[in-house]
Amino acid sequence: MTIPPPHTSAPPPSPRVVWDADQIGRAITRMAHQILESCGGADELILLGIPTRGVLLAQRLSAAMRAAEGAEVAVGELDITMYRDDLRHQPTRAVGRTLIPRPIDDQIVVLVDDVLHSGRTIASAIDALRDLGRPRIVQLAVLVDRGQRQLPIQPDHVGRFLPTSQGEWINLRMAEIDGFDAATIVTTGEV
Amino acid sequence: MRHLLSAADLTGEQIGSILNTAEEMHQLQGRAIKKLPTLRGRTVVNMFFEDSTRTRTSFEMAGKWMSADTINVAAKGSSVSKGESMRDTMLTLDAMGVDCFVIRHPSSGAVAQAAGWVRAHVVNAGDGTHEHPTQALLDAFAIRRHFRQLGTEGWVGKKIAIVGDLLHSRVVRSNVLLQRTLGSEVILVAPPTLLPTGVEEWGCQVTHDLDSVLAEVDVVMMLRVQRERMQGGFFPSAREYTEFYGLTPERLNRLKDGAAICHPGPMNRGLEISSAAADASRSLILDQVTAGVSVRMSVLYHLLGGDDSQGATR
8 A cells, every 4th residue: 555645735825724734744643653552552453444534544544653663554444324324314425435454353443534523423433333343442533623522422542622613614635635734624605 | 316217217327336336235245244224214115026036035135234124015915916906006005105116027117107106216126028227237247346357447348248038038128228328339149039129229239140259259148048938939949049049068168268157047057058157167147146135235225325305205
């Protein structure tokens, strides 16, 4: 798996950028150390990213773990479309890819997502894990926690807490898709 | 999607979406727990007015693996045998709150007509000698997997020969329509007595000589000789049919490298296909059956997986 360089071009100047590429890079490195420490090494660890940016983040965390401690951590993808609780309220959604690197029974699974908000995605991901096996421990790592939870879900590893109010959204850009790394706060009505 | 009645209704994009989703559903086959919560609370009724093993079972499994409630209604043992019309039977079930009907019927066009009566979604699981769209989709799925394993991608330029009893086949029509959308070339091979009327307007190459095309095709799809639909002599003898149109061990050897063998089943071993061909490593026949469940899950998901306010839900 090749990981593209974390930031290839500079973000366009914007007053609403709240987190730049260097800060994001440092946060990922710190999270990688934290996860390895709390899980007692890489042997039983599986990082499962939730598409789309959660998968990229899981790949970056794995790369950071390799760079820091030479640890080879398995990375997978967990699509939760078919486990969503709002399927009936929207047009039929395209189903994404699920890729489990090895059986998750008795492993330590760290769910990885970009932005944590209501907690509903993570609740669905936990439902999906139950159908895949029985991990020993399940943890949650997110790059941004923007608050406003609707379910009793708390992350174990957080890049940064960015509290938002009603009508505000966190727009996380990642170089692999967007060409640069940045987190911006967007108010409803803007893009 | 409101209904799935004909392979012609599907755009290339929709076919791609159905096949890609089916690919994800396919992973379920390898899991200890074959269950997704996706269609919880939906009711799917299988109405089969004609015998079927694999289609009915695979639709039932597809529904159950996605947590839908599936009910089988056979014409025998239902009020249909008391003289109730198909329309009244369907309206009765529709009034009970059914979300989707999966219908097989011996009359061509019956399923499309039924779709106009009910509020629920309708899937055509085979109507007479007309269409069987989910079969064409699962054929496409199995064929695409086969080509991907060989490291090739894309349909354009692929040649598919469909051989045998085309007159009584609904599989052939759905396959021709679907493969045309996908961009592959279909060659129809049959004796003159087993060609449907108007086949020259389908836009396919038609030949009576299997041996003339055998070496150039990427897929050879053998169709069952449907003796139960045959009244009268369509060919002199079974032996002569095998001689000219059977996939014999000798013809098997003349297929080109990487060419695949398909058969929608049930097979008449020794008639249209030899055991050597049916059990060959290039035979996709069991892959087609496995694909059937995944593809039907995907079809049910595309019909029932989203907001229903345009369609069925009251």
